[in-house]
Amino acid sequence: MRRFFYLFLFSLISLNLVALSFSSSSWAEANNHATPSSTSTSAALEVNIPPNITVDPAPGSFVKEARPSIVVTFAPSTSIHYELSRMWVNNSEVSGNCLKTPAFISYRPFTDYHDGPVEVKVSLTDANNSPSEFTWSFTVKRPSSIESVHITSRLDLGTFEDLNVELKGIKGADKAWFEIEDYRFDIPLTEDKQNPGLYKGYYRVKHGDSRLRARVVGYLQKDNRTFEMTAPETASIWGQLFQVVILEPKDKSQVPLNFKIKGRTLPNCHISIVPKIGFSDN
Structure with missing residues (x-):
């Protein structure tokens, strides 16, 4: 029976009707x-x-x-x-x-x-x-073309982690974007081809970023009208802190006896990984 490792990876250093009459001045007055x-x-x-x-x-x-x-x-x-x-x-x-x-x-x-x-x-x-x-x-007060805006990632993020945002609204908007209020602007949102009206985007936290409980605002533009809505969640980003992100294998994933670890951290860093291994007879 083939045996697999269950791998739990932890970094030593990580952070969690009316008609109109017209006059000659009609268009000027309009x-x-x-x-x-x-x-x-x-x-x-x-x-x-x-x-x-x-x-x-x-x-x-x-x-x-x-x-x-x-x-x-x-x-x-x-x-x-x-x-x-x-x-x-x-x-x-x-x-x-x-x-x-x-x-x-x-x-x-x-x-x-x-x-x-x-x-x-x-x-x-x-x-x-x-x-x-x-x-x-x-x-x-015209009806809004945005139904909801949400942060779909973790709310406390460090360097190299992504702040993921989803906006639900009308289909086929001319432009969609979001901003981290008063900090990062015009971050693109792309309409999901499989789910028209659902727009997704992300901001990857950079070294030096710092924002505590930041509001995220989504925008939608259609026919020269711009709509906005603020997500009910707030996000905190800490790009100035040392961060290790394990990309592969995923936490709690099943791996063969020989496997590679893939991740991100700052340049020229020495990283020690402590694996926590379980066994399965399946």
Whole structure:
């Protein structure tokens, strides 16, 4: 009966609906509100919509659409000069691009809004030519294309060990990558051909690396939109410490009587290996 060694290798030194009306300035105005104002403070914005008026999107609501229609509807008893109505979105006037009727006024942007607050101001003139204004805000929050990000390797790593990261998201992204926050950037993630939508990558710890409980952030880019998600785990890397990594044979593997040991360490080092051997009659 053939006998094998069970080998346990240890290193002496290891570390563990709305239509649009168009004006001549339509396209010029469209470029002014693709991005919400950087000074926008929707939390402090006063909402003062009159009771005979309804608005959509509703104040304080979240919308998934990148180009939501903004509609102001008047109650049947409301008497206004609708043709004199004006609208501003994120401090840019869009009145010339609004559809104006006796029942409602509406506006739909020409370009996508980025995720974030959108502030709207409307000015109306009633039958007595008295002007009034009201404001409200809503938030654009488009669905993310990333489902999860995880560290799949050990969380405490030394020199030559790999920090493995997996990202699960939409198929066929234009680009995928991850970063060790504030430390290493633009580390590529490659889509698994056998599992479309699963992206894998790694960072090999180098001599001199040092990071304690670092957050790992995954990124996915599709159609000029970039999504990000932080892994729930954190990683600690200690590249400045002396490290020995045994590559072959694997721990607890079954080996023949004669075998070779393969591994990595720093140059010009003398390494002693202490084998722990068991026997099997199988």
